[in-house]
Amino acid sequence: MRAVYVKNTTAGRIFDFFNIAFMIILAFVMLYPFWNQFILSLNEGKDATRGGLYFWPRAFTWDNYTYMFNKGNLGKGAIISVLRVVVGTVTTLFCSGLLAYITTVKWYSGRRFTRVLFLITLYFSGGLIPTYLLFNQLHLMETFTVYWLPGLFSAYYMLLISSYMYNLPEALSESARIDGAGELRIYVQIIAPMCIPVFAAVAVFSAVSHWNSWFDVMLYNSSGKWDTLQVYLRKILLDVEQMSKLMDEQRQIEGMRKLTSASIRAATTVIVTLPIILSYPFMQKYFMSGITIGAVKE
Amino acid sequence: MEIQAKTGIKQSGFKGRLSRIGKRFYRERELWTINFFALAWVLIFAYGPMYGIIYSFYNYIPGRSLSHSKFVGLKYYIEFFTLPDVWLIIRNTLVISSLGLTIGFIAPIILALLMNEIRNIKFKRLIQTITYLPHFVSWIVVASIIFTLLGSEGAINDALMKMGIIHEPLKILGEGEYFWALLTSANLWKGIGWASIIYIAAIAGVDQELYQAGAVDGLGRFGMAWHITLPGIRSTVLLLFILGIGTLLNAGFEQQLLLGTPTTRDYHEVIDTYVYRYGIQQGRYSFATAVGFMSSVLGLVLVLITNKFSKKLTGMSII
DSSP states (O other): OOOOOOOOOOOHHHHHHHHHHHHHHHHHHHHHHHHHHHHHHOOOOHTTOOOOOOOSSSSOSSSSHHHHHSSSSSSHHHHHHHHHOOOOOOHHHHHHHHHHTTTOTTOOHHHHHHHEEEEEEHOOOOOHHHHHHHHHHHOOSSSHHHHHHGSSSHHHHHHHHHHTTTTTTTHHHHHHHHHTTHHHHHIIIIIHHHHHHHHHHHHHHHHHHHOOOOOHHHHTTTSSSOOOOHHHHEEEEEEEEHHHHHHHHHHHEEEETTOOHHHHHHHHHHHHHHHHTHHHHHHHHHHHHHHHHHOOEE | HHHHHHHHOOHHHHHHHHHEEEEHHHTHHHHHHHHHHOOOHHHIEEEEEEEGGGGGEEOOOSSOOGSEEEOTTHHHHHHHHHSSHHHHHHHHHHHHHHHHHHHHHHHHHHHHHHHHTTTOOOHHHHHHHTGGGGGOOHHHHHHHHHHHHHTTSSSHHHHHTTTTSSSOOHHHHHHOOOOOOOHHHHHHHHHHHHHHHHHHHHHSSHHHHHHHHHHHHOOOOHHIIIIIIIHHHHHHHHHHHHHHHTTTOOOOOOHHHOOOGGGGGHHHOOHHHHIIIIITOOOOOHHHHHHHHHHHHHHHHHHHHHHHHHHHHHHHHOO
């Protein structure tokens, strides 16, 4: 880090004070909204409408969570979300990595052509409607496949991974080739294990984007058969109809009268956010390396 | 050429050339087999939709083949400009992305400069880590948080009323005139930390000797920030700004869909949400394809121009 070449002056100390105060306020602004949702989710909904809930739950309860898991199908949504993250990330890592590998084999004649064909897709795409119509024709609507197949090969991940692979010594794969190893085997057994850092970074990007995506769920799985957690939250957020249905069910259940739409929403928000926050230290370790790899791409 | 070296016989003529290509393919057969899947995928999933742009020249009805659809030429392209809300949408798109290019652009730079002045490395790391947390949550989560915090019963109204600053809850949500401010703030909250990373990296790359030389010349802390750090990241700032102009037509999409309500339509509807509303929700596929295509061609042209510009000015480009 930067060495300090100047003695601090009085003005500098005053600045330091305000700067640190500002940073603490900024950190509060970034974190408090999450905390606010958290305490709301652990408070009785009816009680929360009285206001004055800032830092700690007043009437503590787990009801919001138990209700959402029992009645709101949240468990099913969670399973689908996790499945999507795992399948989507594993397939795109393997395939985009493989693509990166074949475009870095120096004597391969199809290398440039393939690379260019994929790079074009970074700058131009058919757009929302033609994609929608195509998926319709391919019978991808209302399937789980639509979550991972369209993201199987990613030009962006190819760029990240191949810029890392360029720096690997060529002799490794060459000697394996002389020993008679097939290309797939070289990729899986020799190249991939050496690319763990970049794979980890890409895995973080991919997993986060799969976990957070909701628009494609809405577009291609509108029936709700493969709803992910995000979409459950959106339904609670926006669909008045869905909400009033939930509220009607609620009133029939004794002991669930203290729920409100806001408290249920808070609980769902926490469930959707929690995996991100819990895996944050792990992600933190890898995404910085991912960004710096991206920055040095030729 | 390698084959030549191995066999030692120079084959000539068409036949020889063909057999050389054949041998090369044979040698590369495994790579081509792998590549076959990648190429098939990219042709279907990336170039398929590009071919689908052709729908915008037809009166396309789903379920009917293109040869049975009526060719209408540029009808939908022209129609877009005759509709009453077109200027509203263009205005919203440009206003929202301009706000992003000014406030949303300067804020991360200032944050990076301020962070650079923190002397306690651990504290600096902590603040950095906290500021880019919102980048990793979905817009749905952000929307839910905003609805909760800013709603009439939300913590912010509640606190302001208890403090006696206001007497009635502020109605920020669902009000058209506040929408741009709300959206810009939301974008800022979600993106400022993440956007500042690149500037922090650029600041770390400034030559340390300059600071030493600055100290010798009697520069104070603020002088160094102004005369050394800021000029040191100048090219990064310039590059990102120019590239930002290239995305002028992408004013965001998810946030408008989630934060916008029917009452804010005059302020939140941008080109992308318009395409979605007409295309998917109202089923006017050909028309929406035409609008989307126009916008992405214009976007591409903007990117290419700004990229050229950036190459000239900073020597850096993304293409």
